[in-house]
Amino acid sequence: MKIVIINYGAGNIQSIKFAIRRLGFEAILSDDIEEIRTADKVIFPGVGEASSAMKKLKSTKLDAVIPTLKQPVLGICLGMQLMCNYCEEGDTKGLGIFDVDVVKFNNTLKVPQIGWNQIYNLKSELFEGIAENEYMYLVHSYYVPMNDEAIATTEYGLKYASALQNANFCGVQFHPEKSGDVGEQILKNFLNL
């Protein structure tokens, strides 16, 4: 299986590569359009700030490529947020794969949300064998409001979508590569899609 992690200068992609290795696979880091197009599975990571991440993506022309991919694609954290229509952070236009806008948590809460929180209302093969209310590790200041593409829900001051799916595109707000054995199972499920 050819697994490509999109490399556009986003932070902490080592952890995803290592998590995949723990599952017995090897992932390639690449920004090469052909390499990405021919992958069996594509992972779109992201840590950092939305507008600068989008700028990097545009500089490699990957912003036009990602929405046209046909194989299973998994956006993680900021990667998922960039797959939405719009991110409030840095007034950033997204890739428009998920039909929703990303907004900032209310400042009556501690922001960023950092730590382990529960996911429930699980609605995808991505969560095969995952119990309702399992804990996932999250670090984020912006969130995706509830919408029709939500495949998991989390509560932090309000209910929000902590995972999304539209056809072959999945996105998770949490970090499966940092969420212990349960997170690794979700990555494994993605590789089995």
Place this chain on the structure above:
Amino acid sequence: MLTKRIIPCLDIKNGRTVKGVNFVDLRDAGDPVELAAIYAQNGADELVFLDISATEEKRKTLSELVMRVAEKVNIPFTVGGGISSVEDVELLLNSGADKVSINSSAVKNPQLINELAAKFGSQCIVVAIDAKQINGEWIVHLVGGKVPTDIKLFDWAKEVEQRGAGEILFTSMDHDGTKNGFANEALAKLGTLVNIPIIASGGAGNTQHFVDTFIDGKADAALAASVFHFKEIDIMDLKQELKNNNIAIRI
């Protein structure tokens, strides 16, 4: 519900854990990677590695260690100790660290917090603050609490938040090593002044101290070293006890 975090801290020197650890099931008690993996399996929510070595080889050794930890451990971890530049942080994050913690370098050059937050995002920048009370006033100290500054804890905490810190790791030097409990009064006050998560550190001696720091100190996370390393407190037992006290915790 977002849960409170339990964070074992490992002191590292030249790529090895310092302070004795009392894990009979460890093949190599000095290997931080093996120790970290055991903590991850036993319910730790996060780990902190504090590098106390001061050799020229330090950066390379530390980044190699970070990579070995990231390879093996599937929970988040923070690396701190002598980090003073954008280049230091970049190397550690690229090696697989989730967050970095800065302390003295932030006091000496507060603008560093802004630079790091802008480049890497607030979510991976922890500002560690060591403080102790002098004439009833909490004063920030440097060099592991040895050198007092003229900066007040509560002013500094607000400033680091404004500059872009994503989290504060507050160690009370008055409580550290005493095993008499965390500095809950100061922690609770910090919690009202800043809107970012606060990690309590210094003073953990028994399970009740953790209950108290989450309830009275309003801490978001609690960090400890020796009580975990010497198995005086088992993390699973601790978490069960916290849960019995209606504290949101991941079990």
